[in-house]
Amino acid sequence: MRKIAVYGKGGIGKSTITSSLSAAISKLGYKVVQIGCDPKADSTINLTNGQKVTPVIQYLKEKGSCESLDEIAVKGYNDIVCIEAGGPTPGVGCAGRGIIMAFETLEDLDAFEEFKPDFVFYDVLGDVVCGGFAMPIRDGYADEVIIVTSGEKMALFAAGNIKMAIDSFGDKGYGRLRGVILNKRNIENEEEIVSRYVKDMDSEIIGIIPRDGNIQKYEEQNMTVIQGDIELPISKTIMDIAKSIVEGSEIQ
Amino acid sequence: MKGLYSVLPPFAPDYSGVSSVFFELGGVMVINGADGCTGNVTGYDEPRFYSSTACVYSSGLRELNAVTGDESFIVERLKNEKGKFIALASTPTPAVIGMDQRAIAQKISTELGVPVYHFDTTGTYTYEKGASEAFARIAENMLIDMDEKIDNSVNLLGAIPLDYWNEVQIENIKEALIKRGIHINACWAMGSSLEEIRHSLKAQMNLVLSISALKAAKIMKEMYNISYVIGVPIGRGYSDVVADKIKQNLGSDMEKKEVIKKASNVKKMLIIGEQILANSIRKAVKLEYDIEDIKVASFFHMDKDLMESTDKFIDSEDSFEELLRKSDYDLIVGDPLFKIFLSPTEKKNYVELPHLAVSSRLYWDNYVCYTGEAGMEFLRSSL
Numbered sequence: 001m002r003k004i005a006v007y008g009k010g011g012i013g014k015s016t017i018t019s020s021l022s023a024a025i026s027k028l029g030y031k032v033v034q035i036g037c038d039p040k041a042d043s044t045i046n047l048t049n050g051q052k053v054t055p056v057i058q059y060l061k062e063k064g065s066c067e068s069l070d071e072i073a074v075k076g077y078n079d080i081v082c083i084e085a086g087g088p089t090p091g092v093g094c095a096g097r098g099i100i101m102a103f104e105t106l107e108d109l110d111a112f113e114e115f116k117p118d119f120v121f122y123d124v125l126g127d128v129v130c131g132g133f134a135m136p137i138r139d140g141y142a143d144e145v146i147i148v149t150s151g152e153k154m155a156l157f158a159a160g161n162i163k164m165a166i167d168s169f170g171d172k173g174y175g176r177l178r179g180v181i182l183n184k185r186n187i188e189n190e191e192e193i194v195s196r197y198v199k200d201m202d203s204e205i206i207g208i209i210p211r212d213g214n215i216q217k218y219e220e221q222n223m224t225v226i227q228g229d230i231e232l233p234i235s236k237t238i239m240d241i242a243k244s245i246v247e248g249s250e251i252q
Numbered sequence: 253m254k255g256l257y258s259v260l261p262p263f264a265p266d267y268s269g270v271s272s273v274f275f276e277l278g279g280v281m282v283i284n285g286a287d288g289c290t291g292n293v294t295g296y297d298e299p300r301f302y303s304s305t306a307c308v309y310s311s312g313l314r315e316l317n318a319v320t321g322d323e324s325f326i327v328e329r330l331k332n333e334k335g336k337f338i339a340l341a342s343t344p345t346p347a348v349i350g351m352d353q354r355a356i357a358q359k360i361s362t363e364l365g366v367p368v369y370h371f372d373t374t375g376t377y378t379y380e381k382g383a384s385e386a387f388a389r390i391a392e393n394m395l396i397d398m399d400e401k402i403d404n405s406v407n408l409l410g411a412i413p414l415d416y417w418n419e420v421q422i423e424n425i426k427e428a429l430i431k432r433g434i435h436i437n438a439c440w441a442m443g444s445s446l447e448e449i450r451h452s453l454k455a456q457m458n459l460v461l462s463i464s465a466l467k468a469a470k471i472m473k474e475m476y477n478i479s480y481v482i483g484v485p486i487g488r489g490y491s492d493v494v495a496d497k498i499k500q501n502l503g504s505d506m507e508k509k510e511v512i513k514k515a516s517n518v519k520k521m522l523i524i525g526e527q528i529l530a531n532s533i534r535k536a537v538k539l540e541y542d543i544e545d546i547k548v549a550s551f552f553h554m555d556k557d558l559m560e561s562t563d564k565f566i567d568s569e570d571s572f573e574e575l576l577r578k579s580d581y582d583l584i585v586g587d588p589l590f591k592i593f594l595s596p597t598e599k600k601n602y603v604e605l606p607h608l609a610v611s612s613r614l615y616w617d618n619y620v621c622y623t624g625e626a627g628m629e630f631l632r633s634s635l
């Protein structure tokens with residue numbers, strides 16, 4: 001089982017890309033679990049055709065405890081298991097602790113023993129701002145991290161911060177950085193800017209996703225572009241990135 | 253309101269359970285949090301503390317450490333410690349800010365060269381959850397593999413003052429078993445040294461004395477094929493039963509004993525307490541008296557396989573009141589604090605059995621013997 005956490009600046013397209021990669025890897029014949037780690041609980045919406053997944057924290061808040069994975073997991077496109085950690089109402093509570101509680105619940109329910117996935121994707125809200133948001137890359141959770149960025153300054157700045165956090169966890173046995181996916185915003189010299197930045201980060205670009213209206217078109221129908229039309233050039237690009245992740249060697 | 257405790261005090265928390273298990277084993281117990289949590293352990297949940305040299309420390313977590321995620325101060329503070337191991341238990345603040353106990357433990361272990369066992373306790377669960385994890389850690393990580401076995405020997409698993417008060421209760425248990433030809437190897441974790449506990453695999457069986465040790469017993473069955481029996485020797489009759497069960501598991505043929513039951517005016521009885529102790533009291537009573545309707549209830553974790561159909565896990569003061577309202581019990585056994593919920597008539601039929609995890613130091617001087625051959629005497633005049 002390989003566990004991969006996806007980080008990046010808010011609004012950069014992490015959920016769209018994570019869901020597309022989940023869909024693509026499932027099309028390659030692997031069993032996939034995707035766990036949304038954002039209080040908004042909208043990571044997996046494009047995998048479930050819009051069907052609502054009850055967030056773990058919301059379930060715990062209402063029922064006190066969770067006795068069955070059926071209450072919090074939904075099988076979506078191509079049997080991808082979709083789970084949302086959930087979290088507090090905006091402006092109150094502690095989203096980081098929410099992630100910890102959700103993960104502990106999944107552990108208590110032996111989620112991975114039950115679903116036996118080949119790949120687990122953690123789609124994490126924004127930056128590694130506190131202990132809770134580092135949870136997905138702790139020892140025993142994700143071994144690999146993928147950062148999503150564009151060529152915009154603030155997105156790169158966030159990517160740098162995430163890399164710094166990963167490096168500072170070096171002696172703790174946390175997940176290591178597999179690489180960066182460039183989600184293009186079509187700014188001038190974008191690939192060059194990002195290549196330079198990523199090289200300085202001592203990492204590599206593992207995929208470039210061009211802007212493509214088909215992504216939005218299928219998102220409006222609550223599906224990924226892989227589900228929408230796997231023959232499209234954008235789908236083929238995502239399939240290629242998925243293949244490179246699947247074939248990726250162990251990170252040192 | 254469900255979950256709101258307006259009458260009873262907070263029960264001993266999970267980190268007190270961890271500390272209780274390791275207290276006598278010569279390690280350093282670190283309660284990672286602000287000092288109040290350590291005060292709770294040493295002042296209210298650990299009757300051995302004032303007469304012991306055991307090391308129970310607070311990590312001394314402060315607001316700035318919490319806000320900045322600084323963890324290095326813990327290693328700094330432990331630099332000169334010489335314990336055989338360190339047990340690191342978490343409290344509400346580290347749990348909420350997501351301090352990675354596993355990583356901290358690894359770092360301390362690397363720097364100080366001693367084993368560090370970490371526990372993701374939160375202070376929001378009760379003692380038996382922490383104690384269960386601590387006993388499980390002993391079973392998983394601390395035992396020395398060995399072929400040597402001692403004939404007719406058992407380890408006692410699950411002895412902590414939060415359930416068993418003091419060494420005398422445990423000695424009563426040992427005495428009852430020794431008298432019946434059973435050798436006691438190690439007692440987890442009262443009265444045995446770390447070395448003795450590490451040599452637990454010399455024993456042929458385990459005897460589980462409290463729900464906190466059930467997980468460890470299952471782990472030892474899985475890892476080392478050591479079977480276990482559940483029960484506490486209480487009264488002569490039930491001590492015979494527990495000893496016989498152990499011997500049967502060890503392959504001895506047991507002689508069937510006929511017991512003539514005494515008549516009792518008690519028709520309905522309720523025992524409130526730790527599940528395995530309460531179950532054992534029930535069995536001991538049923539063995540000697542013609543009382544059929546005995547219910548066990550507990551505010552602490554209850555294993556479904558050990559529950560009879562009418563037994564009840566109490567999840568709030570409201571459910572406790574409902575439990576008392578629904579039946580007219582002729583006799584109730586439980587911690588003195590539970591009497592608050594009873595009418596004056598019911599109070600007359602109440603036998604006090606202080607549970608340290610519930611009433612702490614309020615009643616820990618009111619000693620009641622409830623183990624071993626004399627373990628039924630506290631009840632007998634009420635039956």
